[in-house]
Amino acid sequence: MSNAEFCTSKTPGLVASDKRRAAEFPKAGNSALPAPRQSLRQGNPAVATVFASALVLVVTSSLWAQNRQSNRSAGPPDLPVLLHSAEEALNRKDFATAATALKSVVERQPDLVPAWFNLGYAYSGLHQNDEAVKAYQKALELKPDLFEARLNLGILLVELNKSEAALEQLAKAVALQPKHSRAHLYYGRALSLVDQAAEAEKQFQQTLALDPKLAVADFDLGQLKLKQERFDEALAAFKKAAELDAALPQAELGMALASEGLN
Numbered sequence: 001m002s003n004a005e006f007c008t009s010k011t012p013g014l015v016a017s018d019k020r021r022a023a024e025f026p027k028a029g030n031s032a033l034p035a036p037r038q039s040l041r042q043g044n045p046a047v048a049t050v051f052a053s054a055l056v057l058v059v060t061s062s063l064w065a066q067n068r069q070s071n072r073s074a075g076p077p078d079l080p081v082l083l084h085s086a087e088e089a090l091n092r093k094d095f096a097t098a099a100t101a102l103k104s105v106v107e108r109q110p111d112l113v114p115a116w117f118n119l120g121y122a123y124s125g126l127h128q129n130d131e132a133v134k135a136y137q138k139a140l141e142l143k144p145d146l147f148e149a150r151l152n153l154g155i156l157l158v159e160l161n162k163s164e165a166a167l168e169q170l171a172k173a174v175a176l177q178p179k180h181s182r183a184h185l186y187y188g189r190a191l192s193l194v195d196q197a198a199e200a201e202k203q204f205q206q207t208l209a210l211d212p213k214l215a216v217a218d219f220d221l222g223q224l225k226l227k228q229e230r231f232d233e234a235l236a237a238f239k240k241a242a243e244l245d246a247a248l249p250q251a252e253l254g255m256a257l258a259s260e261g262l263n
Contacts, residue, residue, distance in 0.1 A: 079108055086118060095125030106138075113143045120152060129156050147176040147183075155186055163193040174203075181211035185220065192224055200224055215245035222254045231261035 082101045089098035099122040105115040120135030136153040139146055154169035170187040177183055188203030201224055207217040222237030238254035245251070 079105060083115075086115075086122075090118060090122065093125065095122045098122040099126060111142055113139050113146065116142065117146065117149050120149070124152070124156065129160055132156055133160070145176060147173055147180070150176060151180075151183055151186065154190065158186065158190050158193065163190050166190040167194065179210060181207050181214060181217075184210065185214070185217055188217075189220060192220070197224060197228060213244055215241045215248055215251070218244065219248060219251050219254065222251070222258070226254060226258055226261070229261060231258045234258040235262065 082105050086098045086101040086105065089095070089101065099119060102115050102119040102122060105112060106119060109115065116135050116139035120132045120139065123129070123132035123135055133153060133156050136149045136156070139149045140153070143149075150169050150173035154166045154173055157163070157166035157169060167187075167190045170183065170190050173180070173183045174187050184203045184207040188200045188207065191197075191200035191203060201221065204217055204221040204224065207214060208221070211217070218237045218241035222234045222241060225231075225234035225237060235255060235258035238251045238258055241248055242251040242255065
C-alpha cells in the first residue's frame, strides 16, 4: 500500500487521523514493466499511478455524541462501539472488519458523512471499487465540498476507466483545494486519458510548481511528451524523475524510449 501526503481537513466535525493512509492502487515498483514503446506512449495508468491520496477521517465517539445532540434523537447505544471498532480496524488496515462496522453505522445513522467516507476508503482497500464509488458519492450528496471524497472518487473513476466522470470530480477537487499538488496530478492524468494534452500538461506543471520533488509528476509529464513525440522534453522529464526517485524503474525505460526517438 502506497503512502500519501497528510491532508488536514477543514471540515467542521471531521477528525483527521494522525496517520497517513492511501487507497490500494498498483505501485509502479510492483507492476510489470510495460511493453516498451506502446504502453508508455499511451500513458498506461497502471504504470503511472504511484500514489493514491486518501485521508481517513476518523469518526470518534465525541463526534457521535455531538451528532446525536444536533439531531435531538438518541441513537442505538452500540454506535460508539462500532465507530471505535471501525477506527481501530482502519488503523491496522483490516478493511473487511472496518467495512462491516461502518455498514452498520450508516444503516443506523445514514447522514453521518465521515462514516460514508471511511466506508468508501475501506471498500477501496478491499478492491471493491464499485462499492467504494457509491460510498464516496453518498458522502458527497451529504457534503458536496468534502475535498477528500472528491479526490478519492476521481482517482477511483480513473482506475475504472471512467475518465470523463473522473474529470468532473477532479476538477471540483482542484477548485476546492487549488494548492493540493496531487489533486492537480490526478486531474492531469484524467485529462491525458481523454487526449486533452495541453490541459494535462498545465496540470502536471502546476503539480511540479507546488511540489518540485514529486518524481511521479515528472514521470507523467515525460509520458505525455513521449506520446507527443517531443523526445527531448520527454527525456529531460524522465531523467528528472529518475534523479528524484531511484525506485521508479519505468523512468529508466522512458529515458531509453525517448533517447531512441531522438536517434
